[in-house]
Amino acid sequence: MEPKLIAGNWKMHGTLAECIALASALREKARNQTERGCEFVVFPPTHLLVPVGHVIAGTGIGLGGQDCHVARFGPYTGNVSAAMLRDVGCRYVIVGHSERRGPHGETDGQVRSKAQAGIREGITPIVCVGETTEDYAAGRATSVISRQLIASVPDTAMPERIAVAYEPIWAIGASSSATIDHIGNIHSAIRSTLGGIFGRDKALAIRILYGGAVGPESAPRILQTVDVDGVLVGRASLNAAHFLSLGAPSN
Ligand code: PGA
Numbered sequence: 001m002e003p004k005l006i007a008g009n010w011k012m013h014g015t016l017a018e019c020i021a022l023a024s025a026l027r028e029k030a031r032n033q034t035e036r037g038c039e040f041v042v043f044p045p046t047h048l049l050v051p052v053g054h055v056i057a058g059t060g061i062g063l064g065g066q067d068c069h070v071a072r073f074g075p076y077t078g079n080v081s082a083a084m085l086r087d088v089g090c091r092y093v094i095v096g097h098s099e100r101r102g103p104h105g106e107t108d109g110q111v112r113s114k115a116q117a118g119i120r121e122g123i124t125p126i127v128c129v130g131e132t133t134e135d136y137a138a139g140r141a142t143s144v145i146s147r148q149l150i151a152s153v154p155d156t157a158m159p160e161r162i163a164v165a166y167e168p169i170w171a172i173g174a175s176s177s178a179t180i181d182h183i184g185n186i187h188s189a190i191r192s193t194l195g196g197i198f199g200r201d202k203a204l205a206i207r208i209l210y211g212g213a214v215g216p217e218s219a220p221r222i223l224q225t226v227d228v229d230g231v232l233v234g235r236a237s238l239n240a241a242h243f244l245s246l247g248a249p250s251n
Pocket of ligand 1: 167
């Protein structure tokens with residue numbers, strides 16, 4: 001079985017000095033944490049991938065990009081490509097985060113192209129999906145997510161080389177995560193939609209992460225839920241001790 005994936009999205013947080021301090025704390029703590037059984041990956045701000053990568057080199061903690069452009073290179077001011085991310089050591093790229101789908105107007109089709117760009121460069125896209133507060137309140141979460149998956153997950157991907165993150169928009173940055181029942185129901189619906197896309201057996205190899213207000217208290221139960229193969233974490237990833245404790249088994 002694949003180890004659980006613990007992905008820390010630093011978003012647009014931290015000066016150079018702060019990000020280096022966070023990376024150094026991760027390195028120190030990772031050194032003392034020999035029994036992990038989880039795969040940890042951090043997603044620093046793009047311009048700090050290289051210095052952060054140097055600090056965490058050799059710790060087993062991986063590096064990822066928060067977004068990518070669909071092209072390899074070209075006249076795209078302000079963008080970064082999957083090829084550039086791979087060049088600086090990224091193994092993963094987040095695509096279709098709601099903070100990009102919403103404010104930047106990214107469509108499912110664009111998210112799919114970004115995921116394909118990641119796959120083309122040999123880095124694993126984490127394709128984010130999730131319902132709005134209104135869709136959740138109206139009981140439409142499952143149908144919205146299924147539509148997003150069908151339109152934004154490339155069906156030609158090798159199942160081991162793609163991951164999906166379920167992030168209900170109403171839980172991101174909230175005081176508590178979605179309930180275990182809700183997470184379990186949605187993740188099993190996601191697995192069955194992926195089964196429709198890839199076939200049942202292949203869909204079992206796709207890691208499905210949960211994201212939205214995950215912290216050291218909520219993570220153990222979430223990670224034990226059926227069809228939850230990891231977590232995508234914002235705030236709690238900005239504290240090295242909290243982040244590395246997310247993979248610890250519950251008592
Ligand atoms: P949060 O963010 O953990 O701060 O809620 C989650 C995310 O946006 O991935």
